Amino acid sequence: MKGITLGSLAKDIQTNSSYVSEVINTYKEQNFASYLNSLRVEYLLNKLVTDKKFRSYKLGVIPDELGYNNEQAFSIEFKKRQEPRCPLISKKSKKHKINKRELDEKNLLKSWKREVGGF
Incomplete structure (x- = not known):
C-alpha cells in the first residue's frame, strides 16, 4: 500500500484522477486520502x-507495512477510525491487556463490554 x-x-x-476522485467521493462518501486510510486500518x-x-x-x-510514512501518522489515523469500536485504544480501557484468544473483534467487544459495564 506504500506509494499509492x-x-x-x-x-x-x-x-x-478526476474521475477516480469523483467515484470515491460519490460511492464511498470520502475523499481519496480518507478512503485509503480507512482501507489501511481495515487491512490491519x-x-x-x-x-x-x-x-x-x-x-x-x-505503519511502514501499511504504507504510512511514520508512526505518528499511523497512530492518528488508527485512533480516529477505531476509538468508538476498538477497546484496545479506548480511554476507559488503557489498562486492558490482550491475549491471543481475544484477537477476534467479537471477543474484543465482549471483553470491553465486561470491563466498562456495557454501552
Missing part, C-alpha cells in the same frame, strides 16, 4: 485477526 496516490491509481486503471484489523506472524510484528514495523 490518486494519480498512480488512476494511471493503473487507465483513467484520469483483518491481519491482526488472521495472521499470526503479523501479530508478532513490532509496533514500529506496522
Whole structure:
C-alpha cells in the first residue's frame, strides 16, 4: 500500500484522477486520502485477526507495512477510525491487556463490554 496516490491509481486503471476522485467521493462518501486510510486500518484489523506472524510484528514495523510514512501518522489515523469500536485504544480501557484468544473483534467487544459495564 506504500506509494499509492490518486494519480498512480488512476494511471493503473487507465483513467484520469478526476474521475477516480469523483467515484470515491460519490460511492464511498470520502475523499481519496480518507478512503485509503480507512482501507489501511481495515487491512490491519483483518491481519491482526488472521495472521499470526503479523501479530508478532513490532509496533514500529506496522505503519511502514501499511504504507504510512511514520508512526505518528499511523497512530492518528488508527485512533480516529477505531476509538468508538476498538477497546484496545479506548480511554476507559488503557489498562486492558490482550491475549491471543481475544484477537477476534467479537471477543474484543465482549471483553470491553465486561470491563466498562456495557454501552
